[in-house]
Amino acid sequence: MGETKPVLPRRYHRLRDVLNRRQTDLTVLLEDVHKPHNFSAIIRTCDAVGVFAAHGVYNEGDVPAFSETAKGSEKWVDIHTHPDLETAVNHLKAQNFTLYATHLTENALDYRTIDYTKPSCILFGAEKWGVSTEAMALVDQAIYIPMLGMVQSLNVSVAAAVILFEAQRQRLNAGFYDHSRFEPEVRDRILFQWTYP
């Protein structure tokens, strides 16, 4: 009679456990990352390390479609697109995030020296151009992954994985995945949405 299909207890418990590990204070901001397989792989990595919401700004063209590479992760990571970079940055700063741009500048710090247990947003740049000058002016700190070979940069979804799994490591050590980080009412509301999408 009802419109909702019954949810198996196993599925419900799995959704609840995953939601209990979600980190509301770890996120990414993607600046014109436009290749579907890169965008998809990054969202899939976000899911794996427990990012609750991801952010994007698309000045050049549309938000990319998800490819097979996403493996459905787009259903479990809230994706916010912002009209422009300044709006996105203001939104994130109002939530207390420190913004890190992944960019090789003179003052960039090795990504392994950052404390990702603090509220952290990592900004990644477009495949061709990298992080824009505008973005560099708005963030708190530049960070980089040490490159020891001939090619000067990594694929963007690779760079995102390297940094997000360092954050996962730090947050596992700090016990951040052991207890829900949501207010109980918020958790229950989201769990309901996940269960009956």
Added chain:
Amino acid sequence: MGETKPVLPRRYHRLRDVLNRRQTDLTVLLEDVHKPHNFSAIIRTCDAVGVFAAHGVYNEGDVPAFSETAKGSEKWVDIHTHPDLETAVNHLKAQNFTLYATHLTENALDYRTIDYTKPSCILFGAEKWGVSTEAMALVDQAIYIPMLGMVQSLNVSVAAAVILFEAQRQRLNAGFYDHSRFEPEVRDRILFQWTYP
């Protein structure tokens, strides 16, 4: 008059420095990783962490072509394809490598518990099927990257990056990139080949 173009000293020094950081005892074995952008991104990551030679076995179809994602890294990483898995594994075991398969089995170890300063070869599986049963029977140990979300696996080039950058971290700490790991004659021969390809 000569057939070889002069090489600028700066280029020569760069090639020499990169070669001096190459690790002959860290490698990957790719089992039917067939999407060009995954194959390319993995070789680019190999270059970035200093892998000297990478290995592949292609039972299903041809070795993939390199895509734009490789950014030329295929010129700086020696790529060996083997006729079958057993030949590849014997070749690597004869060189003293411990073989790690990235696969979620009961006895798999968290990838962060492995000592990658020892001669290490990491095996990655096909996008669709993962590591084969045949491969699992031939390797020394299964390892996995902890997944905390809804999707059960990572994109293969993402998984490779996460593990190879853990190896890079351990080898940076151990000073493995500070001095050439080649015999001087071998180093000079390879440097010549890199300089005049």
